[in-house]
Amino acid sequence: MGVLWFSHSINHSAPSDGLGRHACALFYRRKEGKQDRGSYRGGTCGDSSTRTFYAAERLFRARRLRSVYQGFHHAACAIRHPRNLHTFFRTGSAQQMNTDTIFLFDIDGTLITTGEVGRRAFIEAFHELTGVADAFGGYSFGGRTDRAIARAGLQAAQLVDSEDAIDGILSQYLLRLEITLADSPEFAVLPGVHTAIEALASRNASLGIGTGNVEKGARVKLERADLNRWFGFGGFGCDAEDRAELLLAGAKRGAHRLNRPLDSCRVIVIGDTLRDVSAAHAIGATCMAVGTGGVSRTEFEHAGAEWFFHTLEEPDALHILLGLANPNE
Numbered sequence: 647m648g649v650l651w652f653s654h655s656i657n658h659s660a661p662s663d664g665l666g667r668h669a670c671a672l673f674y675r676r677k678e679g680k681q682d683r684g685s686y687r688g689g690t691c692g693d694s695s696t697r698t699f700y701a702a703e704r705l706f707r708a709r710r711l712r713s714v715y716q717g718f719h720h721a722a723c724a725i726r727h728p729r730n731l732h733t734f735f736r737t738g739s740a741q742q743m744n745t746d747t748i749f750l751f752d753i754d755g756t757l758i759t760t761g762e763v764g765r766r767a768f769i770e771a772f773h774e775l776t777g778v779a780d781a782f783g784g785y786s787f788g789g790r791t792d793r794a795i796a797r798a799g800l801q802a803a804q805l806v807d808s809e810d811a812i813d814g815i816l817s818q819y820l821l822r823l824e825i826t827l828a829d830s831p832e833f834a835v836l837p838g839v840h841t842a843i844e845a846l847a848s849r850n851a852s853l854g855i856g857t858g859n860v861e862k863g864a865r866v867k868l869e870r871a872d873l874n875r876w877f878g879f880g881g882f883g884c885d886a887e888d889r890a891e892l893l894l895a896g897a898k899r900g901a902h903r904l905n906r907p908l909d910s911c912r913v914i915v916i917g918d919t920l921r922d923v924s925a926a927h928a929i930g931a932t933c934m935a936v937g938t939g940g941v942s943r944t945e946f947e948h949a950g951a952e953w954f955f956h957t958l959e960e961p962d963a964l965h966i967l968l969g970l971a972n973p974n975e
Contacts, residue, residue, distance in 0.1 A: 653678070657821070658772075668778070669933060677918075678856050701900075704962070708959050717829050723822060733942065746901075746906050747851065747852065747911065747912045747914060747971055748897055748900035748914070749852060749853050749916065749967070749971070750797070750856030750881065750896050750897065750913065750915045750931070751843075751853070751854070751917075752857055752915075752917035752918060752919075753859055753866070753939055754836075754858055754937070755788065755805045755836075755919065755939030756836070756838060756858070756917050756918045756922075756923065756936055756938065757835065757839050757871065757873060758834065758836060758839070758873075759832070759833070759834050759938070760830065760831025761830065762832065762834065763823075763830045763832050764787070765782075766826070767822040768782075768796075768819050770798070771779075771815055771816055771818035771821075772819075773889055775815055776799075776800070776805060778799075778805075778860070780919075781799040782798070783802070784916070785798060786862075788921070789889065789920065790858055790864065790879050791858035791859075791886070791887050791889060792816055792859055792883040792884075792934060793816070793883055793887045793891065794858070794883075796812045796816060796819075796889070798873050799810055800815075816860055819863070820862050820866070823866060824864055824866050826867060827870055833871075834855045835872075837959035838958035838963070839871075839932055839958055840961070841958075841964065842958045842967060843873060843876050844963050845967075845968060846877075846930070846967060846968065846971055849971045849972050851971040851972075852875050852903065853877050854880045854896050854899065854924075855882065856880060856915055857880065857881075857923045858892070859883050859893075860882055860884040861880070861882040861884055864877060864882055864883075873955030874925045879899040880891050880896045881894065881895040882896075889925035893913075893915060893926065893929050894929045897913045897929060897931065898929050912932075912970070913929065913932070914970055916933070916936065916958075917934075917935060917936070917939075918937070918938050918939025918940075919939055920941060920945060920946070923946065923950060933951050933952055935954045935955075935956070936954075936963075937954070938958075953966060
């Protein structure tokens with residue numbers, strides 16, 4: 647397995663740049679006994695073709711060394727956690743596949759925390775429109791879509807859960823959210839998020855959102871965190887009530903932006919709930935789970951998450967994300 651991986655990690659094909667093509671032509675001419683005039687002995691340069699050949703040769707060696715180093719580093723990151731090692735060989739990180747990767751990040755509990763601000767805004771909006779003070783009781787919002795939450799509240803209050811009623815609740819919720827979130831001391835960007843997102847953006851990674859928030863609510867939260875500028879597409883709670891369906895919508899948008907068919911892309915979901923894992927697997931994606939939402943490593947492993955990190959601040963998390971973003975660099 648390791649041998650196969652390292653053979654894939656080194657690009658043996660002819661390089662596409664002009665320097666590489668010229669050097670390759672020289673190389674094959676030398677193999678055939680058609681030695682070019684000029685020499686390179688003891689620091690004395692021959693003709694320009696010979697100098698080009700040796701410059702390219704040094705470049706090839708440097709690229710190979712970098713590729714091997716990155717391969718060792720990704721393997722070392724995986725070995726620290728046995729499950730990550732299994733994933734390393736299974737998902738293509740080990741094989742250095744030439745695959746476009748679409749990243750879909752959850753928001754609440756993964757990128758940011760709003761404390762209880764979001765929940766309170768939802769409950770207050772529901773109360774104002776229905777007169778029911780606490781229809782949600784111990785109902786967990788984690789991993790659920792905004793429309794599904796509104797529908798659950800209406801059903802719990804034994805009210806008609808029509809689409810118009812849900813739209814009304816969400817409109818009122820968004821008004822409250824924008825006001826209360828603006829200066830909330832409970833709001834925070836989670837550890838390592840800015841570093842990870844900016845590093846991925848610097849590699850031109852395809853960064854999207856996969857969240858149960860309706861898009862307007864998602865954008866309000868991302869703007870407050872100074873993250874909105876990085877995410878040009880996504881799947882949102884207004885796309886579907888089912889989390890897998892909204893992730894699929896986000897993945898399709900990502901593939902469209904890449905001008906690639908979705909089945910030729912690799913989709914990585916980053917989330918903090920078990921619903922993120924199950925929804926990712928339902929669309930054939932893999933999931934990097936983070937413990938910032940309160941779910942344990944053991945729970946995520948039982949759910950089948952391919953990777954787990956306590957936060958995105960862990961160096962191994964960033965190394966794996968960057969490796970997935972640019973598998974052939």
